[in-house]
Amino acid sequence: EQTPPWWTSAVVYQIYPRSFADSDGDGIGDLNGITAKLDHLARLGVDVVWLSPVYASPQADNGYDISDYQDIDPVFGTLADFDRLLAEVHGRGMKLIMDLVVNHTSDEHPWFVESRSSKDNPKRDWYWWRPPREGFAAGEPGAEPTNWESFFSGPTWTLDEPTGEYYLHLFDRKQPDLNWENPEVRQAVYAMMRWWLDRGVDGFRMDVINVISKDPELPDGAITGTSGLGNGYPHYGTRPRVHDFLQEMHREVFEGRDGEHLTVGEMPGVTWEQARLFTDPARREVDMVFQFEHVALDHGPGGKFDPKPLDLRDLKASLGRWQTALRDVGWNSLYWNNHDQARVVSRFGDDGRYWRESATALATVLHLHRGTPYVYQGEELGMTNAKFTGLEDLRDVESLNHYRHAVAAGMPPETVLDGIHRMGRDNARTPVQWDASPQAGFTTGTPWIAVNPNHTWLNARAQYDDPTSVFHHYRRLIELRHTQPVVALGDFHMLLADHPHIYAYQRELDGTRLLVVANLCGSEQSAELDWPDAEPVLSNTGELRRENGKITLGPWEAHVLLE
Numbered sequence: 136e137q138t139p140p141w142w143t144s145a146v147v148y149q150i151y152p153r154s155f156a157d158s159d160g161d162g163i164g165d166l167n168g169i170t171a172k173l174d175h176l177a178r179l180g181v182d183v184v185w186l187s188p189v190y191a192s193p194q195a196d197n198g199y200d201i202s203d204y205q206d207i208d209p210v211f212g213t214l215a216d217f218d219r220l221l222a223e224v225h226g227r228g229m230k231l232i233m234d235l236v237v238n239h240t241s242d243e244h245p246w247f248v249e250s251r252s253s254k255d256n257p258k259r260d261w262y263w264w265r266p267p268r269e270g271f272a273a274g275e276p277g278a279e280p281t282n283w284e285s286f287f288s289g290p291t292w293t294l295d296e297p298t299g300e301y302y303l304h305l306f307d308r309k310q311p312d313l314n315w316e317n318p319e320v321r322q323a324v325y326a327m328m329r330w331w332l333d334r335g336v337d338g339f340r341m342d343v344i345n346v347i348s349k350d351p352e353l354p355d356g357a358i359t360g361t362s363g364l365g366n367g368y369p370h371y372g373t374r375p376r377v378h379d380f381l382q383e384m385h386r387e388v389f390e391g392r393d394g395e396h397l398t399v400g401e402m403p404g405v406t407w408e409q410a411r412l413f414t415d416p417a418r419r420e421v422d423m424v425f426q427f428e429h430v431a432l433d434h435g436p437g438g439k440f441d442p443k444p445l446d447l448r449d450l451k452a453s454l455g456r457w458q459t460a461l462r463d464v465g466w467n468s469l470y471w472n473n474h475d476q477a478r479v480v481s482r483f484g485d486d487g488r489y490w491r492e493s494a495t496a497l498a499t500v501l502h503l504h505r506g507t508p509y510v511y512q513g514e515e516l517g518m519t520n521a522k523f524t525g526l527e528d529l530r531d532v533e534s535l536n537h538y539r540h541a542v543a544a545g546m547p548p549e550t551v552l553d554g555i556h557r558m559g560r561d562n563a564r565t566p567v568q569w570d571a572s573p574q575a576g577f578t579t580g581t582p583w584i585a586v587n588p589n590h591t592w593l594n595a596r597a598q599y600d601d602p603t604s605v606f607h608h609y610r611r612l613i614e615l616r617h618t619q620p621v622v623a624l625g626d627f628h629m630l631l632a633d634h635p636h637i638y639a640y641q642r643e644l645d646g647t648r649l650l651v652v653a654n655l656c657g658s659e660q661s662a663e664l665d666w667p668d669a670e671p672v673l674s675n676t677g678e679l680r681r682e683n684g685k686i687t688l689g690p691w692e693a694h695v696l697l698e
């Protein structure tokens with residue numbers, strides 16, 4: 136038996152710097168703002184901070200478009216501010232991982248500026264350049280080299296007039312894709328990663344890392360949706376070469392390095408079969424992956440902006456399948472939220488009458504699975520979706536592009552806006568609610584995106600002194616993972632899989648059983664469940680009602696028991 140890696144009992148906290156805390160009054164969060172708030176994280180008890188991108192960037196996608204990987208954007212501060220933050224994080228016994236965005240750069244990165252300058256520039260091949268489709272003139276509709284649809288709507292190709300060729304961008308046109316087939320590109324990325332590790336960072340969260348390998352033939356994709364564009368995913372999603380690239384990265388960057396590191400690959404569309412390969416320690420690729428199955432269960436026929444109600448049985452089947460799939464090899468990451476997802480309490484919970492109960496019930500269910508939990512800033516306070524009133528409130532490039540394309544295609548603007556209000560990424564990006572003051576304690580200036588009006592009662596200040604608060608519930612869940620080996624390492628077994636409203640499971644390690652049961656709806660529920668001897672350890676209400684082998688749970692009631 137090997138000692139389990141340190142991250143099996145760790146909890147990660149994601150910071151989206153733009154929206155966390157603003158120290159200089161320009162309305163945008165920054166590094167010094169984060170440093171000033173580290174006691175919040177220490178109090179919560181998290182082990183690792185994942186910092187969304189703070190590199191130099193034109194901010195077309197809030198920093199996921201990088202123009203210099205080895206500098207800090209002035210809007211966030213300086214390298215000296217970064218070093219101070221890192222030292223303060225380490226000083227509190229926490230680790231810090233960086234966001235690694237290397238599927239694409241900004242179109243303003245010097246690599247791309249050179250690459251686009253002429254067809255025979257030495258860096259031309261660092262990106263994907265192709266002539267117009269045969270029989271088409273440059274710029275003509277349909278002249279794009281493939282029919283692929285961008286993650287952010289529209290074609291994945293943009294024409295560069297001076298050379299008459301198109302470049303590939305799976306995301307926005309300001310995010311050209313790097314050509315990972317070129318070994319110089321890979322070496323440049325590895326050198327940059329080593330530079331950050333030498334500076335003291337503890338690892339990386341790797342942005343869309345399963346799409347870095349493209350089929351060099353660039354075949355068209357099947358047309359499935361209504362946009363007229365094709366699905367290119369089979370030609371860039373989790374192709375075999377990704378495994379080669381990640382193994383090479385491991386050798387070039389991590390092998391022989393002292394210290395404890397963490398790598399997590401963000402992988403849209405990844406299956407559990409593929410995740411087993413990515414996270415099998417013997418293969419030396421990544422420690423864990425972010426999968427997307429459970430956050431797509433409420434997507435309707437029209438995709439993410441056409442949501443449908445979640446059926447809890449689907450959620451249990453999905454998360455349960457991943458628990459089983461990665462039980463003997465590999466490792467799960469556990470998340471409800473990040474900067475790309477609508478707020479979970481508004482999405483799968485109830486942000487009205489049962490706000491506190493549903494936020495704490497959802498937290499309980501997620502955190503006690505086997506895997507490493509990720510808390511997204513504000514989730515520990517039960518922050519809700521934004522109250523956007525119209526287009527002018529939105530900031531996100533994905534939502535704005537979607538609006539433009541959907542309305543041009545004839546969808547009623549109100550329908551498009553409704554989908555964006557419910558599912559748009561800006562919901563996750565409103566400022567963290569520190570207190571009840573006019574800008575929620577986030578900034579003394581005008582915030583880049585409006586604060587949620589509910590900060591008058593929903594804020595950190597109000598929760599610190601309330602032992603029943605969402606904050607303290609998260610704190611206790613994190614403490615449980617630190618103190619109970621069964622939480623970190625126990626086997627997982629789903630219970631009541633067919634119950635439409637109760638989420639229940641059991642974990643087991645060396646004769647210790649942990650029982651988790653939660654009612655994830657707003658009406659009383661009961662079920663046959665018999666654990667007469669189990670001792671209560673954590674609840675969001677009071678005592679569990681159990682009688683004659685049956686339990687009864689009020690709205691959003693959640694319990695954790697040990698035996």
Ligand code: TEU
Nearest residue numbers: 196199236286306342343403439475533
């Ligand atoms: O996201 C990748 C991704 O596939 C989606 O979550 C995407 O953001 C979108 O919601 C699809 O509908 C990563 C980052 O997390 C995201 O913020 C970036 O915009 C994107 O990559 C490009 O770097």
